[in-house]
Amino acid sequence: MLSLLVENRYAVTASVLFAVGFLHVLLHPDLIKKVLAFNIMDSSVFLLLASRGMIAARTAAILTDGGADPSRYVNPIPAGLVLTGIVVSVSVSAFSLALIQRLYGAYGTTDMRKILEEMKKRGE
Amino acid sequence: MSSLRKWLDGEDAYPLRAEWTAPPSKKKRTRKTRADDRRQLEGFLRVYAVCAVVLCIGLILCLVLGALRLPAFASPGNPTDNEVVRRYVGSAEAETGAENVVAGMILNYRGFDTFGESCVLFVALCCVELLLWATKPALREEAAASRKEAPRDAILARVCTLAVPCVLVYGLCILFNGHLSPGGGFSGGAVLGAALILFAVAFGGERVRRFFTQRVFDAVRISGLLLYAVLFGVYVYLGANGIESGLARVLVQIIDVAVGLVVMSTMYGFYAFYTKGEL
Amino acid sequence: MEDKLLTGALVFLALLMLALMPRVLKGPRFTDRIVAVNAINTMITASICILSRRLRAAYLLDMALLYALLGFTANVLLTRLLAADRKEKKK
DSSP: OHHHHHHTHHHHHHHHHHHHHHHHHHHOOBHHHHHHHHHHHHHHHHHHHHHHHOBTTOBOSBOOSSOOOGGGBOOSHHHHHHHHHHHHHHHHHHHHHHHHHHHHHHHSOOBHHHHHHHHHHTTO | OHHHHHHHTTOOOSSSOSSOOOOOOGGGOOHHHHHHHHHHHHHHHHHHHHHHHHHHHHHHHHHHHHHHTSOOTBOTTSTTSSHHHHHHHHHHHHHHOOSBHHHHIIIIITHHHHHHHHHHHHHHHHHHHHHHHTTHHHHHHHHHHHHHHOOOOHHHHHHHHHHHHHHHHHHHHHHHTTTTSSOOHHHHHHHHHHHHHHHHHHHOHHHHHHHSOHHHHHHHHHHHHHHHHHHHHHHHHTTGGGSOHHHHHHHHHHHHHHHHHHHHHHHHHHHHHHHHSOO | OHHHHHHHHHHHHHHHHHHHHHHHHTOSSHHHHHHHHHHHHHHHHHHHHHHHHHTTOTTHHHHHHHHHHHHHHHHHHHHHHHHHHHHHHHO
């Protein structure tokens, strides 16, 4: 059991990070903290993808000394997927932060519960 | 218990209803019902917190149990160690002219995917612009007021006089060497955007606006996206993987620069819209 | 021998970063956090350089440059934010 945990340490770390981020998304009342928690979840997925792409005794897929021997390089696909993921995560964070800024302008707080109360009070 | 009975009877137990029902008229709402509401909401939140913690512990257990069944980290039997590596690493240099297989791959074999990414960035920037545009007059006055009183930071200005040219050169180096070394459009564009942001922080936004006006900004990001679309169309029309390696290298290079332009304008746009509400 | 020394240096840097973590997480003042994060950035840059020697991968030096640059930018922006906040409070 323990040896299995050590063997797959990156995947285990990634799953724990994912769950921690998820818990914060569910529980934290502050919207900005929710966005941060989303970013933690994103990072955990990137960690899992990048660690799956690693193979012992192989290097990143940059053909330096002329040789294109496939048994010397790792798969370039996980790196490309992480790149895609980073772009999407940046875009989503920026968009949600802009929405939060508008909410702050309207209600003067980023706390979700206070915003809901205020909405109820204003009868919206 | 009573809420369970309510649920059995088909009534909604929670204050947060999924379906829309007519709101109760305001006259009936006395102080007592409001206190009732509040107590109900607090009870719901407590149950919600417990459920969330239980759910997350279950999630950790499921994910860790799944992770334990994966092949060991960095062992040669991993699912990523497949025929794709042999195909890409073996023929990337001949087909795309790129020594950096990742850059060659995302711009050739997965070129449509990268085009989608550029579009995502573009749309995100448009959304941020739209959302923060409405607050523009107020923000603009505020920014103008703060600009007047903010003295220029002497140390920062001196450091940035030295640093910004180096950063720009480094960004261009990453951008144009993307197919030979680590880097490419995304990282090069991010570094160029960081250089612009540093410049704006050190010398104030007007100095940037002298050469990077709204018109230039729009032109850069739209032409980047269009350049990508047109050149990738040309590349596919000419025969994609079949064309000669020298031509492929030139095309990939220009597409990379187009991606860099989009990323650069997006990075600086995010900074500008969040701090000033305008460019 | 050299590899062992480099690994030892990496472990030492990691321990230093862990020692800085309480300052980042708890830091009674905001400036404490900024300084601690800056120190951690510097250490990460150093450890990337060591790693590039350890793995014989020269391209990691590019990453170190990139990391140092982005860390510097983030730091400048955070400090700017802090200064603006202070000014508002003084009013």
